[in-house]
Amino acid sequence: MKAGTHQAEALRIVVTDPIISRFQQELRYDGGAHHWVMASGWGAEEQLRAVADADVVICSALPPEQAAAGTRLRLVHVTGAGYEKIALDALSPSAAVANTFHHARPIAEHVVMMTLMLSRRALAADRELRSGQWRTIATAKDVPFHPTLDGMVVGVIGLGTIGAEVAxxxxxxxxxxxxxxxxxxxxxxxxxxxxxxxxNAELPKLLETSDVVVVTVPLSEGTRGLIGAGELQRMKPSALLVNVARGPIVDQGALYAALAERRIAGAGIDVWWGTPAGGRVPPSEFPFEELDNVVLTPHHSGHARRTFERRAADIAANIANLAAGRPLFNVVRAAS
Structure with missing residues (x-):
């Protein structure tokens, strides 16, 4: 259907992402006579058949076999910002790929929360109080005074949507x-x-002069292992590291050693080096959970309701654009 016509095209839309599936009202806001297939709980073979017959797939991941099967796909809409789990090379050239954001504010708030929890010993104080200990600067000389945020320097690695909101x-x-x-x-x-x-060449200066170092860059071959032993060694012994980007940007062995040996004061880890497998939670080769100078969260810093409501609204708007022959937005790969 060309732009300017009054009747939009009906599309066959397959949704495989389980989180965005909870926001069907927002997804269907277009109101078109589309055929919706909510396939998030289906097996691999069932999903493969559904994708093979779809005009649009809404997903967080599209493995090569599904991408190759989608010969009639016109739009793959990723349910977040990252599209590294989409098999772009296996997709038909006629399929556009778009993404969506809206996670920057909750992630920035998470960074502040982790900074406060670490700098004010929130977890340690909670554990002490629960065990019957009243430990403050008035009762124990080894309890430190805590800083206030307005006296701290935050160094942001990357100034994309997340880094900018942190700043x-x-x-x-x-x-x-x-x-x-x-x-x-x-x-x-x-x-x-x-x-x-x-x-990027001034990363050493940032590490040496920041009280809180926040990692927000995307994972790529250029950023994998960006923060290793040498970089952690440059940080102040009183400094904190907060990673809300991707786990492999930070060398996990080097980080564990720096924390265990108190070469940095603490870390907030929301992103990991894989997914839980074989009963290993959190998913790391090192026992970060045994350290008392870390705050650990299960990659949920962006999981505010409004994040997904707004993402679903973006997806609905792009579906309406596709059905009416209008240009798409947030396109990361155009159809040819």
């Missing part, structure tokens, strides 16, 4: 902000006012 929120709370990114000369995102922005 905005940290700045609003009085923290001094500095950052590194691939193109330091690019215009700053709206509302971001760092003391300085450097290129």
């Amino acid at each position: 905005r929120l940290a700045g609003a709370l009085g923290m001094r902000v500095q950052a590194v990114r691939g193109n330091p000369a690019a215009p700053l995102p709206a509302g971001v006012q760092p003391e300085w922005v450097g290129g």
